[in-house]
Structures are given as C-alpha cells and as structure tokens.
Amino acid sequence: MDIRVAVLRIEGTNCEDETVRAFRALGVEAEAVHLKQFYSDMIKDDEVRSVWDYHCLVFPGGFSAGDYVRAGAIFSARVKSVLRKDLEEFIKEGYPVLGICNGFQVLVELGALPGFDEDKPIAEEPQMALAINDSNRFECRPTFLKHENRGKCVFTRKLKKEIVMYPVAHAEGKVVFPRGKEEEYLERLIENDQIVFRYVDPEGNYASYPWNPNGSFYNIAGICNVKGNVFGLMPHPERAFFGWQVGREEEFFDGKYVFESVVDYLRKFY
Numbered sequence: 001m002d003i004r005v006a007v008l009r010i011e012g013t014n015c016e017d018e019t020v021r022a023f024r025a026l027g028v029e030a031e032a033v034h035l036k037q038f039y040s041d042m043i044k045d046d047e048v049r050s051v052w053d054y055h056c057l058v059f060p061g062g063f064s065a066g067d068y069v070r071a072g073a074i075f076s077a078r079v080k081s082v083l084r085k086d087l088e089e090f091i092k093e094g095y096p097v098l099g100i101c102n103g104f105q106v107l108v109e110l111g112a113l114p115g116f117d118e119d120k121p122i123a124e125e126p127q128m129a130l131a132i133n134d135s136n137r138f139e140c141r142p143t144f145l146k147h148e149n150r151g152k153c154v155f156t157r158k159l160k161k162e163i164v165m166y167p168v169a170h171a172e173g174k175v176v177f178p179r180g181k182e183e184e185y186l187e188r189l190i191e192n193d194q195i196v197f198r199y200v201d202p203e204g205n206y207a208s209y210p211w212n213p214n215g216s217f218y219n220i221a222g223i224c225n226v227k228g229n230v231f232g233l234m235p236h237p238e239r240a241f242f243g244w245q246v247g248r249e250e251e252f253f254d255g256k257y258v259f260e261s262v263v264d265y266l267r268k269f270y
C-alpha cells in the first residue's frame with residue numbers, strides 16, 4: 001500500500017510545498033490539504049478528506065492566521081474544534097504527527113506537546129509555550145542541532161550524525177515551561193527520552209545566543225511526546241532536504257533524515 005501524508009494548511013501557512021516535495025522525493029504520496037477539506041460541506045466531493053485517509057499528518061511552517069493572538073493559536077483552535085477527536089485517536093493509534101516551526105507552535109497550543117499522558121494525547125490546556133525570542137526579533141539563519149534522542153522519536157531514528165544543520169526563521173520559538181516547574185519538566189523529558197534536538201555551536205558545544213536563536217530553556221529545539229510519534233521542532237528540516245537549498249554539491253542534506261526516518265517507520269507497516 002502507498003504511504004499517504006497530509007500537510008495541513010490554512011491561510012498563512014507557507015512551507016507546505018517544500019514539505020510535500022520532501023516526502024514525494026522519497027516516493028511517498030503527499031499532498032497539501034486545507035483544513036476545510038476535513039469538515040466543510042462547501043467542498044467538492046473529490047476534495048473531501050478524513051484524517052483516516054492518511055498515515056502521517058504534518059503541520060507545516062508559516063504564519064498561519066498572521067500569527068495573530070500568538071503564533072499557532074488560531075490554527076490550533078480551529079483544529080481543536082473540528083479534528084480533536086480524530087486527531088487524538090490518530091495519535092493514540094501510533095500514527096506519526098510532525099510540526100515544523102509554526103507547526104510546532106500549533107502542536108504546543110493544541111496541548112499535544114510535551115504530551116506526557118499517553119491516554120490523553122491532547123491535553124485540556126497547553127503545557128508549555130513557544131514564547132517571543134529573547135532578542136525580540138525574527139531570527140532567520142542556520143542553526144546547529146545536537147541529536148539527543150535515544151531512539152524513541154520515530155522522526156529521527158535514521159539519523160546517525162550527532163550534529164545537523166537546519167535553518168531557523170521565527171519570532172516566537174523560545175521553549176518555556178510553567179514557572180517553577182522547569183526542573184521537574186526537564187527531568188521528565190530526559191527520563192522519557194523526549195528531548196530530540198538542542199541548539200549547539202558549530203563545534204557541538206551548548207551555547208547561548210546567537211547559537212541558541214531564541215533563548216530556549218535547556219537549548220531545546222525539538223521534542224517528541226512520550227510515545228515518540230508526535231514531534232515538533234523550530235528549525236526547518238524541509239529547507240535543508242536537498243543540497244542545493246543550502247549551497248551544497250551533494251544531492252541531499254541533513255533535513256532528509258527526518259523524512260526518511262518516518263517513511264522508513266511507516267514502511268514497516270504499509
């Protein structure tokens with residue numbers, strides 16, 4: 001059976017094309033799907049979709065709903081109102097869900113990350129936030145990431161390199177946990193193997209600004225849920241998929257590992 005991936009969009013998402021292209025380059029059937037296609041009765045029959053048409057869902061980068069309220073807040077509220085039950089079931093069943101940059105913000109606003117409770121993959125309220133960067137500016141440049149996952153995250157299992165380079169481009173990417181609970185959260189994340197990427201300098205040392213572009217707690221750039229099938233990260237692997245995107249001679253670059261890992265995981269089943 002062909003693996004099918006949906007890259008969800010609403011007004012303002014802008015990274016769906018390169019995300020679809022990355023999946024297609026790996027021989028997977030991927031398409032950009034507007035959220036309306038899941039619920040509106042104004043959609044043509046052949047464009048109506050259900051979550052269950054897919055094996056993987058992706059929330060792409062961009063400026064959904066113009067970043068109004070908070071980045072990701074409006075997209076996530078709309079997802080909650082129309083897809084919550086299905087999405088919860090989808091995650092419980094173990095299907096992979098990816099959020100890149102604005103998509104990570106959506107997953108956090110949804111309460112799907114950090115995702116400590118396997119039985120309730122979408123929490124009632126957000127459990128963390130992606131706050132405004134310490135610099136109070138839009139930070140747009142390459143970042144170096146140390147891969148620290150010990151094997152749980154289905155999106156990085158094929159990643160054998162210790163350090164990768166993915167670009168960032170965001171204004172609201174600072175990982176914060178509830179005040180006073182930072183250490184407790186960190187302990188749980190480490191114990192559960194939920195930390196995936198941390199910002200480092202080009203030599204691989206944990207470093208502050210500009211290497212940590214937003215002031216994220218513990219230099220966190222990406223985390224997965226307790227089950228390892230929901231993954232969110234601020235840097236953009238889809239912008240470092242092909243070598244030419246980052247000025248390299250080789251055909252593919254570091255971003256490929258994320259897509260390859262999840263496709264490989266799904267191919268074991270389909």
Ligand SMILES: NC(=O)CC[C@H](N)C(=O)O
Pocket residue numbers: 060061062063064067071100101102103169170171172173
């Ligand atoms: N590249 C992106 O997805 C940007 C995310 C969001 N609009 C921000 O600036 O924080």
